[in-house]
Amino acid sequence: MLDLSSFKKQNYTPYETPLERAHKLELFLGKKSPKIYIKRDDMLGLTGGGNKTRKLEFLMADAIEKKATAIITCGAIQSNHCRLTLAAAIRENCECHLVLEERIPNTFDQEASGNNFLFQLLGATSTTLAKKGENTQAIMKKMADELKKQGKTPYIIPGGGSNEIGSLGYVNCFYEIKNQIKTLAINPSTIICTSGSSGTHAGLVTGIKITKTPIKCLGISVMRSKIEQTELVRSLASKTARLLQANTSINDEDILIDDNYIGNGYSMPTPEMIEAVTILAQTEGILLDPVYTGKALAGMIDLIRKNSISSDETIIFIHTGGSPALYAYQKDFHQTLKPNYNKTP
Ligand SMILES: Cc1ncc(COP(=O)(O)O)c(C=O)c1O
Structure with missing residues (x-):
């Protein structure tokens, strides 16, 4: 494995995240279920993990x-990335x-719960709202110029x-998984992850390619078509491999994307x-999130039900976190969740 130790790294999680067998989920899915392991990256360090x-x-x-x-960064109005960047x-x-x-349009609510509440609780230095289609890169660049004039050093x-x-984090995650697979003596066929801004998927693919591990990595797209997302992931994986000076070429065939679970659009x-x-x-008492991991697991369950993943396989689902966003989506769950409180006799 190519050594990552020449790259400087802060340590925000003082342990490896568990790779846990999801027995009760398997039981729920019945005879068609493969062996399912969940990589618990929701348990990573910093506020709320992910x-x-x-x-x-x-x-x-x-x-x-x-x-x-x-630090200047950008994200959607319920961005997990903004929460964690603020925490770091x-x-x-x-x-x-934060931008x-x-x-x-018209979905921003200053009073919203979830990550929006946490931006305020954690005390972002500033939050700037950009309308759909506004150039967030340009806004961040302008902000950086202003901060420089004030004698600050923006990043x-x-x-x-x-x-x-950033993708190096998921090369590192793959190295961690590779050791855990060895310890558990399992032979997974596929890793399933959410594919959004693409760093997670690209880092995993880079790790797989440079270690020549015979495992597939399927990204469930949450916003882009298969063609667009493939290009995004391939391009970032190639840059990551170059940064690592790896002698590996990453091609479209290395990037597996399923774009059937986006629904009407991002979020x-x-x-x-x-x-x-x-x-x-x-089944497992594990919280997912409504924008990323919820759609990725929906994809995985559907692929199992359709026999696209067979019962003799072992698969790994990467739980990339995000549960704080659930609290902003409570009303979307109301119709399916009925209170079940026992009355006192
Ligand atoms: C909880 C969660 N899972 C998955 C993703 C997607 O990861 P990536 O942006 O690396 O594609 C995100 C991105 O914001 C996220 O917040």
Whole structure:
């Protein structure tokens, strides 16, 4: 395995995240179920955990090396990435400026729960609302110029922490999984993850390719078509492999994307997402999120039910976190969840 130790890294999780067998989910899915393991990246460090913590370990180390005093990043109005970047900035005594993109017109609510509440509780230095289609890169660049004039040292983290530095976090995750597979003496055929801004998927693919491990990585797209998402992941995986000076070429055939579970669009609830979130909560007691992992698990369940994944396989589902966003979606679950309180006799 190519060594990552030449890259500076902050340590925000003082342990490996568990790779747990989901026996009760398997029982629920019945005879068609493969053996399912869940990589519990929802248990990563920083406020509320989730995949961005792994990316931020490398990104913040780079920011610190560049003597940054102010972190700027962007995301959707319920962005897990913004929550975790803010948490990392607090740890490193940096200011944190958030640019929140209202991707669906008129959905921003200052009083909303979930990550929006946490942006306020954690005390973002500033939050700027960008309307759909506004150029968030340009807004962040302008902000950085202003901060420089004030004598500060800004550092821009791209949306989702998805550049080649952030992706190293998921190369690292794959190395961790590879050791855990060996210890557990299992032979998984497929890793299933959410594919959004693409750093998670790209990092995993890079890890798989440079270690020449015979395992597939299927990304469930939550916003883009298969063609667009394949290009995004391939391009980032190639840059990550280059940063690692790996002698590996990453091609379209290495990138597996399923875009059938997006529904009406990014962050829009689907009945299948609500079912998947409810199933995992009620079988394993594990909380997913409505925008990313809920749709990814909905995809995995559907592929099992359709026999696209067979019962003699072993698969790994990467739980990339995000459960704080659930609290902003409570009303979408009301129709399916009926209170079941016992009355006192
Ligand atoms: C909980 C959660 N899972 C998955 C993703 C997607 O990961 P990536 O942006 O690396 O594709 C995100 C991105 O924000 C996320 O918040």
